[in-house]
Amino acid sequence: MAQPSQKIELYNQANEQAAQIKLDHVSKQFGGTQVLKDISLTIEQGRFTAIVGKSGSGKSTLLRILAQLEQTSSGQLTFSGTDENSTTMMYQDSRLLPWKKVIDNVLIGLPKERTEKAEEVLKAVGLWNYRHAWPYKLSGGQQQRVALARALIRKPSLLLLDEPLSALDALTRLDMQQLIEKLWKQNGFTAVLVTHDVQEAVRLSDRVIMIEDGEISFDIPIRAKRPRSLSDSTLIQIEHEILHRILQRT
Structure with missing residues (x-):
């Protein structure tokens, strides 16, 4: 598993109440099926993190644990710098x-x-x-x-995004990506996005984590400056690297 080699520069000023989250050897089972396996992860205050992975990999279960909609089977989830109840969530449908x-x-x-x-x-x-x-x-x-x-x-300290743009057309999706990034920068909350779209993950996040078979298979920092362009060669290179890693495991 690749780990970020250095601290990533933040391009927004984190809100003092923004969440910092730590998962310490977190596992989750449903009956006899282990969905998450020994996940240890720290999401720093004010950071925008994207989680990618194939369907059934465990990424949405991880998001639900962060939202405290699911309990861990083992391990510990801790929040700091915030009231852990000030978490909001966006879903694929607007509800x-x-x-x-x-x-x-x-x-x-x-x-x-x-x-x-x-x-x-x-x-x-x-x-x-x-x-x-x-x-x-x-x-x-x-x-x-x-x-x-x-x-x-x-006024969330933590905004969780469960593929909220996946049902939108391409132009509307790009417009929403820009809006979410703008409001994240203005408000300084911590954001965690689950998405199948690698380009979206790279476009929005400071860090892309891939979940495969319930485990973190890689963890890549995105150090490109903001605002970001889809034609940025650095982003394209990172996107290709992530896609290559995903395809290697398909």
């Missing part, structure tokens, strides 16, 4: 309630007194003009922007 307008979807679980803040985060994701629209009136990309606003209103 909007169709009987609530956009602003009310952002406010789910919060008092009406937060309406002004909901308007602020909708403005941040470019949807202020749609705050009183019904979800069915929005495109898929716009619905995911609402989901992002719903995550941001809680």
Whole structure:
């Protein structure tokens, strides 16, 4: 397993409450199937980490453990620099309630007194003009922007992204990548992205980790400066290296 050889420069200023996460020999079993095997990993405060791997590799289970939606079978998960409950998650589908307008979807679980803040985060994701629209009136990309606003209103110390862009068309996906990167840089939270898209992982993250058969098979730092271009030769080289490693294990 390749390990980063030096500390990676951060291109955003980490929020003081941003999460630092440590997994110490974490394993997870479902019945007789071991999904994660002895994972030891530290995710530093304010860092953007991407996790890649084939379907069934264990990457989504790892994300659910970070979200505390699953308990570890063994090992320890610890958070520092934050209240561990200030974690929000975006999924592949927006999970909007169709009987609530956009602003009310952002406010789910919060008092009406937060309406002004909901308007602020909708403005941040470019949807202020749609705050009183019904979800069915929005495109898929716009619905995911609402989901992002719903995550941001809680001022997360840790934002977990479970393939939230995989159902979008290529141009909308690129637009959303740029928006997520912009808001991460502005807010300084820690972000962990699970994705099948190696280009997306390299484009957004400071570090790409591959999970294979429940284990970390490699761990590569991405030191390219931001903002990043898809035509950047450094990024293309890193993307090819990761794809080569994945294909070697196919």
